[in-house]
Amino acid sequence: MDIELKILRYDPENxxxxxxxxYKVEADPDERILDLLHKVKWxxxxxxxxxxxxxxxxxxxxxxxxxxxxMLACQVxxxxxxxxxxxxxxxxxxxxKDLIVDMEPFMDSYKKVMPxxxxxxxxxxxxxxQSQEDVEKFEDTTKCILCxxxxxxxxxFWTADSYIGPAAIVNAHRFVFDSRDEGSKQRLEILKDVNxxxxxxxxxxxxxxxxxxxxxxxxxxxxxxxxxxxx
Amino acid sequence: xxxxxxxxxxxxxxGKTGMWLYIFHRITGVALFGYLILHIISTALILLGxxxxxxxxxxxxxxxxxxxxxGLMGAILAxxxxxxxxxxxxxxxxxxxxxxQLNIISLVLFIGIFIPSTYKMTTSYFDxxxxxxxxxxxxxxxxxxxxxxxxx
Amino acid sequence: xxxxxxxxxxxxxxxxxxxxxxxxxFFMRISGLLLVLLAVTHMFxxxxxxxxxxxxxxxxxxxxxxxxxxxxxxxxxxxxLLHGTNGVRVVLHDNISDLSIRKLALGALYSTSLVxxxxxxxxxxxxxxxx
Numbered sequence: 084m085d086i087e088l089k090i091l092r093y094d095p096e097n098x099x100x101x102x103x104x105x106y107k108v109e110a111d112p113d114e115r116i117l118d119l120l121h122k123v124k125w126x127x128x129x130x131x132x133x134x135x136x137x138x139x140x141x142x143x144x145x146x147x148x149x150x151x152x153x154m155l156a157c158q159v160x161x162x163x164x165x166x167x168x169x170x171x172x173x174x175x176x177x178x179x180k181d182l183i184v185d186m187e188p189f190m191d192s193y194k195k196v197m198p199x200x201x202x203x204x205x206x207x208x209x210x211x212x213q214s215q216e217d218v219e220k221f222e223d224t225t226k227c228i229l230c231x232x233x234x235x236x237x238x239x240f241w242t243a244d245s246y247i248g249p250a251a252i253v254n255a256h257r258f259v260f261d262s263r264d265e266g267s268k269q270r271l272e273i274l275k276d277v278n279x280x281x282x283x284x285x286x287x288x289x290x291x292x293x294x295x296x297x298x299x300x301x302x303x304x305x306x307x308x309x310x311x312x313x314x
Numbered sequence: 315x316x317x318x319x320x321x322x323x324x325x326x327x328x329g330k331t332g333m334w335l336y337i338f339h340r341i342t343g344v345a346l347f348g349y350l351i352l353h354i355i356s357t358a359l360i361l362l363g364x365x366x367x368x369x370x371x372x373x374x375x376x377x378x379x380x381x382x383x384x385g386l387m388g389a390i391l392a393x394x395x396x397x398x399x400x401x402x403x404x405x406x407x408x409x410x411x412x413x414x415q416l417n418i419i420s421l422v423l424f425i426g427i428f429i430p431s432t433y434k435m436t437t438s439y440f441d442x443x444x445x446x447x448x449x450x451x452x453x454x455x456x457x458x459x460x461x462x463x464x465x466x
Numbered sequence: 467x468x469x470x471x472x473x474x475x476x477x478x479x480x481x482x483x484x485x486x487x488x489x490x491x492f493f494m495r496i497s498g499l500l501l502v503l504l505a506v507t508h509m510f511x512x513x514x515x516x517x518x519x520x521x522x523x524x525x526x527x528x529x530x531x532x533x534x535x536x537x538x539x540x541x542x543x544x545x546x547l548l549h550g551t552n553g554v555r556v557v558l559h560d561n562i563s564d565l566s567i568r569k570l571a572l573g574a575l576y577s578t579s580l581v582x583x584x585x586x587x588x589x590x591x592x593x594x595x596x597x
Contacts, residue, residue, distance in 0.1 A: 340557055343550070343553045343554075343557075344553070344554060344557060346550065347550035347551075347553065347554055350546055350547065350550055350582075351578065351582055354543070354582045354585060354586045354589075355585075357526075357586075357589060358585055358586070358589045360523065360526055360589065360593060361589055361592065361593060363523075363596050364522075364523035364524075364596065367522075367523050367526075368522055368523055371521060371522070374518065375518075375519055383513060383518065386513075387509060387513055387514065390505060390506065390509050391506070391509075394501070394502045394505065394506050397498045397501075397502065398498075398499075398502060400495075400498075401495045401498060401499060404491075404495060405495060431510075431514050434514055435513065435514060435517075438517045438519075439517065439519065442517055442519045442520070443519070446519070
């Protein structure tokens with residue numbers, strides 16, 4: 084079938100704003116949006132720039148706005164979206180070129196919540212054990228691939244980029260509710276800042292944007308209640 | 315090389331119901347804050363005695379203000395019901411699981427209160443207008459004249 | 467045998483953060499609940515069950531003859547001003563990124579709220595029915 088692609092391009096050397104460019108490609112309904120982008124880049128217009136690495140929904144490189152919603156280009160099939168397909172870079176982060184955004188501000192927020200296990204105690208000669216119930220508390224948020232689909236779907240983040248964003252809170256949640264971790268208090272301290280979790284206004288855009296199906300808003304709500312009750 | 319913060323696309327993000335409710339809650343909230351300030355001013359005039367207070371109130375007694383008043387009633391009601399929904403999502407442990415159901419319950423609740431209240435406020439306006447006005451006043455008069463003839 | 471290193475991830479604990487946003491967030495929910503009772507009751511009494519066409523000096527004076535309604539109205543005034551001021555504060559925070567302009571806007575907001583709180587309180591306390 085013939086697919087019409089409408090891509091928001093931005094060339095930092097010549098553009099002051101983005102401009103739309105149109106492409107026509109031949110595609111199978113079972114092909115991914117990423118395949119369409121490859122066809123354009125390889126056979127039609129080599130200047131088109133986008134990020135992708137594993138191309139199988141694991142590395143989190145190719146989050147973009149597809150037909151008005153954040154998705155991973157490598158995870159969405161042609162038959163799942165309506166034709167013509169409109170593709171834009173994610174919102175709220177500075178655009179480097181075409182569909183590539185500068186992920187540094189996003190990663191800075193991620194680093195702020197100390198996304199690693201903090202435990203000064205000597206575990207002894209074996210691993211730290213935990214029960215099935217203990218794992219269930221944070222299992223959902225371990226699935227994050229840091230693609231920024233949630234953070235860049237958040238209306239609060241669009242207007243106030245100082246907001247730490249859903250992805251950072253999700254990754255804080257992963258350790259705050261981990262029974263082996265002892266840095267929860269520090270993380271909650273960081274998240275109760277003016278730019279922290281209480282900036283969330285429960286729009287739920289993040290939950291539906293997450294390509295891994297993480298209940299992002301629920302995780303943020305857990306963090307808010309935890310801060311309220313254990314402060 | 316300059317990174318461009320906003321690459322204007324003119325396209326609207328297809329947000330979820332929650333996003334539109336968030337925007338709606340902000341707009342009604344700011345509007346109600348503005349109304350609150352005006353309301354404090356108009357009520358404060360009561361210190362200046364019955365003539366001044368009732369003279370000021372007379373301005374609000376035409377039908378255009380009744381339509382605005384229904385809008386005010388709707389804004390307060392919607393902000394209140396949506397506020398309860400937000401409280402449920404924030405403070406109830408399972409609130410975010412049931413957010414879709416909460417959206418529907420809020421909408422039903424809003425319509426269920428807004429429609430009868432609008433009916434009451436509209437019919438009562440015309441009943442009182444005809445009762446207070448000179449004989450021969452029609453419904454159209456009540457609807458279009460800027461100042462009712464009994465006021466001030 | 468090599469000693470097990472256990473200080474991975476050790477760092478200076480952050481300074482004790484302010485609880486302002488936490489309390490602000492919680493206050494919005496609690497005052498919101500109370501305002502659903504107060505503001506919606508007030509609105510239904512004044513605009514739906516009674517008609518504002520009948521609103522006159524005598525109506526308000528009769529209400530304020532009882533200390534009960536004066537207390538009700540003062541609580542409503544205070545809570546709605548606090549709830550509204552905090553709400554607008556958050557909106558300004560989200561939408562004005564320039565710090566000096568934001569400070570100016572916040573200053574204007576706080577002084578407006580203070581002035582109208584004083585005015586409103588004065589009206590409710592000082593009102594005496596004129597014969």
